[in-house]
Amino acid sequence: MSLSNGQHQKIEQSKQTGELIAIKVAAETAHENEELDVLTDSAYALDSLLKNAKRHEDIGYIGIKNKNIIANTLASLRKRRNTIQMQWVEGHSGHEGNENANRLAKEGAEKDTPDHLDWSIPPTLCLTGAKLNQLTQSLAHQAVLTAKLEKEREKYGLRPRTEANPEKTKLSLEDDFGISPTQHAIWRGIRNRDFSRKARNFLWMVIHDAYMTGSHWLRPTFKEELQERATCHHDGRLETMEHILTECDSPGQALIWELVGSMWQRKSKKPWSKPSAGTIMGASLGEVLHETTQKRLTGESRLRRILITEAAYLIWVLRCERVIANDNV
Numbered sequence: 001m002s003l004s005n006g007q008h009q010k011i012e013q014s015k016q017t018g019e020l021i022a023i024k025v026a027a028e029t030a031h032e033n034e035e036l037d038v039l040t041d042s043a044y045a046l047d048s049l050l051k052n053a054k055r056h057e058d059i060g061y062i063g064i065k066n067k068n069i070i071a072n073t074l075a076s077l078r079k080r081r082n083t084i085q086m087q088w089v090e091g092h093s094g095h096e097g098n099e100n101a102n103r104l105a106k107e108g109a110e111k112d113t114p115d116h117l118d119w120s121i122p123p124t125l126c127l128t129g130a131k132l133n134q135l136t137q138s139l140a141h142q143a144v145l146t147a148k149l150e151k152e153r154e155k156y157g158l159r160p161r162t163e164a165n166p167e168k169t170k171l172s173l174e175d176d177f178g179i180s181p182t183q184h185a186i187w188r189g190i191r192n193r194d195f196s197r198k199a200r201n202f203l204w205m206v207i208h209d210a211y212m213t214g215s216h217w218l219r220p221t222f223k224e225e226l227q228e229r230a231t232c233h234h235d236g237r238l239e240t241m242e243h244i245l246t247e248c249d250s251p252g253q254a255l256i257w258e259l260v261g262s263m264w265q266r267k268s269k270k271p272w273s274k275p276s277a278g279t280i281m282g283a284s285l286g287e288v289l290h291e292t293t294q295k296r297l298t299g300e301s302r303l304r305r306i307l308i309t310e311a312a313y314l315i316w317v318l319r320c321e322r323v324i325a326n327d328n329v
Contacts, residue, residue, distance in 0.1 A: 028076050033081055
């Protein structure tokens with residue numbers, strides 16, 4: 001779904017944003033003089049619009065996820081002239097209204113063309129900034145960094161592969177685990193406590209496409225001898241990070257994944273398959289489930305993510321040693 005405020009802004013599709021926007025649409029389409037009853041199974045939506053609303057407004061929504069959607073939904077509710085009742089209902093409990101809402105949400109997610117909603121907030125309902133008596137040094141610092149980042153993104157946009165890598169991760173996890181994580185979940189997964197610090201840094205660099213590999217060497221301003229570094233000396237293919245971690249014929253990559261598979265088979269009865277680049281980037285999100293109960297197997301899930309990230313990092317380290325220290329021998 002995309003929202004418009006003079007120009008269309010794409011928003012992240014998730015259950016949380018969907019619930020908030022559904023409440024916004026209900027508040028705007030129902031007659032403003034009638035009572036409005038909102039039933040939702042989203043505790044997140046209720047907390048954002050009720051319990052946490054004042055605190056979020058007092059701090060100017062600094063560091064609050066989905067802040068624009070929350071503020072816009074609150075404004076739509078405040079424009080109404082009659083009573084609004086909001087109630088939590090248990091999800092997947094057979095409640096007719098909730099089941100119909102889930103069905104409509106699924107249909108909406110599968111639409112080929114997005115919906116466009118009015119993203120403007122009347123000045124009388126728009127609270128800007130944070131209260132000074134609520135502003136801490138940490139919040140002020142976070143606000144400055146966020147404003148700087150948003151300004152840079154407005155000016156330069158995101159790097160194409162920084163956008164493409166989370167999408168590749170999402171598609172790989174859909175194929176391997178049947179899950180469709182948001183970009184936020186993918187980035188947050190890098191900070192998983194099961195990962196070593198070096199593995200976290202490595203994954204961050206990989207998803208950002210920040211390593212000097214592949215087409216990065218093909219810049220027009222580079223000399224020919226530098227541009228030659230874009231190609232793998234072992235098989236003549238473009239040496240992307242995906243090629244290094246999962247495809248290269250040079251000694252090390254295939255052997256390491258084979259050893260990881262052997263180690264996995266000694267510890268688990270679950271089948272092992274060599275991970276793709278997307279599965280490596282989303283290693284924190286793939287869970288090993290019990291065959292009958294479909295409950296998460298904590299120990300095996302943890303082992304899997306550690307094996308994958310440490311193996312990928314080792315392949316990268318050995319590649320750098322071979323290329324830089326040993327002249328690609």
